[in-house]
Amino acid sequence: MGMSIALERDASQAAVKASEEKSLVLSAQAGDRLAFEELVRRYDREVLRLATNLVHRPEDARDIYQEGFLRVYRNLHRFRFECSFYTWLYRIVTNVALDHLRRRNTRREDQAPVSEDAESGTRDFFDRQPEMRAAANPEKALLGRELGVHIRGALRRLSPRERMVFEMKHFQGMRLRAIGDMLGTSEETVKNSLFRATRKLRASLNEMR
Amino acid sequence: MHRGKINRAEQPACSEFEPLLILFAAGELDAAAQSRLSEHLAACGVCRADFEEEKRLLSLFSEIRDEPDAALLASCRASLMDALDREEEGGWWRRGVRALVPSSWLAPRPAWSTALLLMLGFSVGILGPRYLLRSRVATPRTGSISASSPVKPSTDSDTAPLSTLDLHSAEVAGINVFPSGGDTPPQVELQLKAQQPLMVHGTVDNDDVKRVLLDVLRNNQGSDPDVRLYAVDLLRARNNDPEVRMALCHAVHTDHNAAVRLKALEALNGAESQELVRQTLLDALVDDQNPGVRVEAINALRDMAASGQVSPDEHMLAVLRERMRNDPNTYIRLQSAAAIRDLGPSQKF
Numbered sequence: 001m002g003m004s005i006a007l008e009r010d011a012s013q014a015a016v017k018a019s020e021e022k023s024l025v026l027s028a029q030a031g032d033r034l035a036f037e038e039l040v041r042r043y044d045r046e047v048l049r050l051a052t053n054l055v056h057r058p059e060d061a062r063d064i065y066q067e068g069f070l071r072v073y074r075n076l077h078r079f080r081f082e083c084s085f086y087t088w089l090y091r092i093v094t095n096v097a098l099d100h101l102r103r104r105n106t107r108r109e110d111q112a113p114v115s116e117d118a119e120s121g122t123r124d125f126f127d128r129q130p131e132m133r134a135a136a137n138p139e140k141a142l143l144g145r146e147l148g149v150h151i152r153g154a155l156r157r158l159s160p161r162e163r164m165v166f167e168m169k170h171f172q173g174m175r176l177r178a179i180g181d182m183l184g185t186s187e188e189t190v191k192n193s194l195f196r197a198t199r200k201l202r203a204s205l206n207e208m209r
Numbered sequence: 210m211h212r213g214k215i216n217r218a219e220q221p222a223c224s225e226f227e228p229l230l231i232l233f234a235a236g237e238l239d240a241a242a243q244s245r246l247s248e249h250l251a252a253c254g255v256c257r258a259d260f261e262e263e264k265r266l267l268s269l270f271s272e273i274r275d276e277p278d279a280a281l282l283a284s285c286r287a288s289l290m291d292a293l294d295r296e297e298e299g300g301w302w303r304r305g306v307r308a309l310v311p312s313s314w315l316a317p318r319p320a321w322s323t324a325l326l327l328m329l330g331f332s333v334g335i336l337g338p339r340y341l342l343r344s345r346v347a348t349p350r351t352g353s354i355s356a357s358s359p360v361k362p363s364t365d366s367d368t369a370p371l372s373t374l375d376l377h378s379a380e381v382a383g384i385n386v387f388p389s390g391g392d393t394p395p396q397v398e399l400q401l402k403a404q405q406p407l408m409v410h411g412t413v414d415n416d417d418v419k420r421v422l423l424d425v426l427r428n429n430q431g432s433d434p435d436v437r438l439y440a441v442d443l444l445r446a447r448n449n450d451p452e453v454r455m456a457l458c459h460a461v462h463t464d465h466n467a468a469v470r471l472k473a474l475e476a477l478n479g480a481e482s483q484e485l486v487r488q489t490l491l492d493a494l495v496d497d498q499n500p501g502v503r504v505e506a507i508n509a510l511r512d513m514a515a516s517g518q519v520s521p522d523e524h525m526l527a528v529l530r531e532r533m534r535n536d537p538n539t540y541i542r543l544q545s546a547a548a549i550r551d552l553g554p555s556q557k558f
Contacts, residue, residue: 034462034463037290037498040286040289041286044289048277048281048282048285052275052277052281053275056275058281061277061281062284062285062288066285069289070289070296073293073296074296148273151270151273152273155270170235170267170270170271171270171274176235191232194231194235195228198231198263201266201270202262
């Protein structure tokens with residue numbers, strides 16, 4: 001009983017949210033800049049998170065964010081509510097990100113090994129290990145850092161599409177069908193990309209052992 | 210994991226479960242396949258170890274996740290808003306050209322880019338002088354204020370007022386302000402683009418001037434931000450006129466340029482007490498993305514509460530408390546706390 005009430009409440013909240021979003025999109029299509037800004041604020045944190053974890057450089061993530069939302073703005077009049085705005089937005093952003101990854105893969109300087117600090121300008125879990133644990137266990141700290149570098153390297157060796165699927169599935173928590181919709185491909189193709197990505201990552205980590 | 214791979218090769222029956230393991234870890238396995246896999250895992254140590262490895266792999270990857278920090282998000286938003294401003298200033302024709310000849314097409318083709326530029330330069334060189342000659346014949350010479358428009362001059366002292374239709378069909382091309390010293394309001398010269406160019410001049414007390422300036426603020430998407438800034442500045446002198454007050458509130462709510470919103474808030478500061486003004490200040494404090502505008506909203510609220518123009522009721526205090534807790538800007542959180550300290554007790558007693 002309680003569960004069904006909760007489900008009904010969730011469903012009605014979702015319906016209100018969807019109708020709110022539709023009116024925002026319609027206003028933005030009619031030239032209301034504030035409505036567009038509101039749509040940006042709804043989704044931009046997730047877009048930036050996706051971009052940051054795909055490219056690991058703040059300046060590249062910023063480029064993807066900006067180019068993605070500008071394309072959305074320029075093409076908003078073409079959106080016909082055939083899918084959710086979220087799906088449509090992600091379709092555009094993932095295309096921008098894939099282009100970016102493909103371009104980067106063809107640039108020679110990106111193929112050379114780069115120090116993580118120099119590359120990202122941010123320090124992640126493994127980078128933080130020396131400071132946190134150096135006194136207690138320097139050897140473990142070093143291993144932790146090496147593992148972090150290795151994992152980043154393994155991710156970089158995936159194809160742009162495999163990397164995108166892995167990221168969207170495991171870290172953005174999306175369903176494979178939704179990923180397929182966003183990438184303009186079938187669920188089966190997305191599954192295959194996920195299999196390939198997982199196998200490559202496993203193999204890459206095995207090399208380290 | 211290494212052990213698992215060797216054993217899997219030796220046991221081909223397990224290989225059919227590998228994709229299932231991956232899908233299971235991804236939460237994408239249907240109930241039937243899940244129960245088949247569970248039965249197999251219960252019986253097969255190799256696949257069980259593989260499944261543990263899969264979970265460990267995901268946990269390792271989740272540990273190197275980068276969470277974008279608030280500063281990066283704020284800076285991305287600011288850059289995007291600037292880019293959108295430029296986009297809007299560019300107008301429809303620039304967007305059209307960009308759609309027809311995208312930079313991604315031109316950038317890798319320097320020869321084509323050069324040829325296109327030469328063609329454009331050539332066309333401008335040939336057609337430009339012809340267009341200028343034609344427009345010189347059509348455009349009236351407006352060298353001084355008194356020689357304003359051959360069509361409908363409007364000053365403080367003479368001529369019939371402009372019709373609403375005239376104003377709606379006209380776009381303000383420029384504003385010139387001539388300070389007149391002392392307490393006298395400045396003289397304003399408004400150049401309007403219509404079917405035939407118009408010039409309106411007078412002080413802000415002139416109804417035509419006021420009407421054009423109000424129109425600039427009401428239809429803020431189409432005009433130049435500098436023109437809107439001038440309009441706000443000039444209308445400030447009449448901020449107790451209900452129409453002006455409403456247009457200033459409209460600008461705070463809807464103008465996409467932060468400088469215009471800021472100036473409109475300043476212009477409202479000191480206006481007669483009115484629910485609309487109070488609500489506009491609170492809306493700006495809660496909703497405006499620009500911290501400068503939110504700071505100005507707090508300042509105006511504090512000034513107006515101190516002079517008794519707005520009463521610091523429970524709703525206003527609730528908004529200030531919310532800002533004190535949640536505003537991303539430290540200065541605004543501090544200012545909200547200071548405002549609660551100043552305004553709170555007078556509410557209680």
